[in-house]
Amino acid sequence: MKKRVIGYTSGVFDLFHIGHLNILRNAKSMCDKLIVGVSTDELLFEYKKKKPVITFQERLEIVRNIKYVDVAIPQFNRDKKDAWKKLKFDTMFVGSDWFDTDKWKDLDKYFNKKKVKVVYFPYTLGTSSTKINQILDKNRKK
Numbered sequence: 001m002k003k004r005v006i007g008y009t010s011g012v013f014d015l016f017h018i019g020h021l022n023i024l025r026n027a028k029s030m031c032d033k034l035i036v037g038v039s040t041d042e043l044l045f046e047y048k049k050k051k052p053v054i055t056f057q058e059r060l061e062i063v064r065n066i067k068y069v070d071v072a073i074p075q076f077n078r079d080k081k082d083a084w085k086k087l088k089f090d091t092m093f094v095g096s097d098w099f100d101t102d103k104w105k106d107l108d109k110y111f112n113k114k115k116v117k118v119v120y121f122p123y124t125l126g127t128s129s130t131k132i133n134q135i136l137d138k139n140r141k142k
Contacts, residue, residue, distance in 0.1 A: 003090075004032040004033060005030070005031040005032050005033070005090045005091060006031060006032070006033045006035065006087070006088065006089045006090050006091070007027050007028070007030060007031030007033065007034045007035065007089060007090070007091045007092075007093055008034075008035045008036075008037070008083060008084075008087055008089035008091070008092055008093070009023060009024070009027050009034070009036055009037070009092070009093040009094065010036065010037030010038070010039065010075045010078075010080075010083070011023075011036075011037075011038070011039065012038070012039045012044055012052060012059070013038055013039075013059045013062065013063050014044075014052040014053055014054050014059060015053055015054065016054075016059075016062055016063075019123070021066070022121070023093065023095065023121055024036065024063075024066055024068040024069060025068050026093070026121050027068070027091075027093040027119075027121070028068035028069070030091060030093075030119060031090070031091055033070045033071070034068060034069055034070050034071075035070065035071045035072075035073065035087055035089060036063050036069050036071070036072045036073070037072075037073055037074070037075030037083060038056065038059050038060045038063050038072055038073070038074060038075055039056075039075045039078075040056050040074055040075065040076055041055060041056045042076075043075060043076060043077065043078065047078065056074070060072055060074065080092065080107055080111075081107070081110055084111070084114065084116060089116065090115075090116060090117065091116065091117045091118075091119060092107075092111060092116055092117070092118045092119070093119050093121060094118065094119070094120055094121070095120065095121060095123050096120045096121060096122050096123050097123045098120070099120045104118075
């Protein structure tokens with residue numbers, strides 16, 4: 001019997017856009033069960049010093065209802081090792097903007113020892129929640 005592959009990814013998922021959908025669709029195509037961590041409002045403020053446009057509960061509900069997502073859970077911290085200890089996923093999906101950073105070099109080594117595959121998906125150029133927010137800010141000032 002073939003082992004079911006459990007995948008994991010996480011993010012803020014504020015102002016849900018095509019880049020978010022691409023990551024979730026691509027991740028689900030590579031695993032049997034996709035678990036998605038959604039950053040809490042407090043976590044986002046802790047590391048980005050900003051509040052999301054869409055509240056955590058609404059973002060969690062949106063992600064939970066994407067057909068590619070099997071389980072959506074709160075992400076209370078950004079510690080991927082801690083997430084693995086709790087969830088025991090086989091594959092971690094992350095955006096290519098993190099590839100070859102010091103943080104992910106360390107995580108690649110850690111996950112390699114645990115036999116967890118790390119897959120870097122291409123960053124969706126031209127679309128991001130930050131860019132959408134910048135456009136909205138410009139339009140509000142006019």
